[in-house]
Amino acid sequence: DAKTTQPTSMDCAEGRAANLPCNHSTISGNEYVYWYRQIHSQGPQYIIHGLKNNETNEMASLIITEDRKSSTLILPHATLRDTAVYYCIVHISGGSNYKLTFGKGTLLTVNP
Amino acid sequence: DTGVSQNPRHKITKRGQNVTFRCDPISEHNRLYWYRQTLGQGPEFLTYFQNEAQLEKSRLLSDRFSAERPKGSFSTLEIQRTEQGDSAMYLCASSLPGQGFEQYFGPGTRLTVT
Numbered sequence: 599d600a601k602t603t604q605p606t607s608m609d610c611a612e613g614r615a616a617n618l619p620c621n622h623s624t625i626s627g628n629e630y631v632y633w634y635r636q637i638h639s640q641g642p643q644y645i646i647h648g649l650k651n652n653e654t655n656e657m658a659s660l661i662i663t664e665d666r667k668s669s670t671l672i673l674p675h676a677t678l679r680d681t682a683v684y685y686c687i688v689h690i691s692g693g694s695n696y697k698l699t700f701g702k703g704t705l706l707t708v709n710p
Numbered sequence: 711d712t713g714v715s716q717n718p719r720h721k722i723t724k725r726g727q728n729v730t731f732r733c734d735p736i737s738e739h740n741r742l743y744w745y746r747q748t749l750g751q752g753p754e755f756l757t758y759f760q761n762e763a764q765l766e767k768s769r770l771l772s773d774r775f776s777a778e779r780p781k782g783s784f785s786t787l788e789i790q791r792t793e794q795g796d797s798a799m800y801l802c803a804s805s806l807p808g809q810g811f812e813q814y815f816g817p818g819t820r821l822t823v824t
């Protein structure tokens with residue numbers, strides 16, 4: 599799996615957009631970018647994933663650069679409940695290998 | 711609530727004792743995963759089942775660890791002769807066929823070995 603680099607921590611004001619970056623400069627053509635988050639004392643939660651195109655769902659938007667070497671997870675209107683560790687994971691989709699490889703992630707703190 | 715459930719939520723045991731954790735996945739999910747998470751780290755993969763078959767085991771899963779998933783339903787993770795280094799959060803996840811990267815995690819079992 600391609601290695602990912604994320605900032606250790608970020609702050610965001612409640613109601614503002616939170617933009618979480620992830621670098622994955624060694625990503626290969628068939629690797630997807632996945633985002634999970636983990637709220638304190640809970641298990642990780644799937645947020646969104648993408649290959650090339652930008653993706654949006656009810657939780658967030660995922661912007662992937664044209665060269666696919668980096669991506670940004672956007673929470674459009676952050677709330678206090680979005681305070682969590684956010685993990686960016688790069689992995690090949692399909693086949694029989696579905697283990698997720700988590701790094702240390704980014705601790706996002708949403709402040710009132 | 712039809713999410714992934716894990717029991718117990720907390721377990722304190724003395725070094726050398728055996729412990730067993732249970733995971734009940736979402737009912738229609740045929741894939742089940744176990745992860746371990748220590749303080750300040752992301753979860754680390756331990757093992758994976760498709761139905762009742764255990765298809766992959768991490769090298770982290772020493773011979774003191776064993777996992778089962780009889781009849782492809784709930785799963786158990788047993789640790790024999792616990793060591794202080796086994797203290798961690800043990801997370802279970804499940805997924806639908808063909809959607810292995812959209813894993814649904816349970817709340818975890820926190821193990822403390824004294």
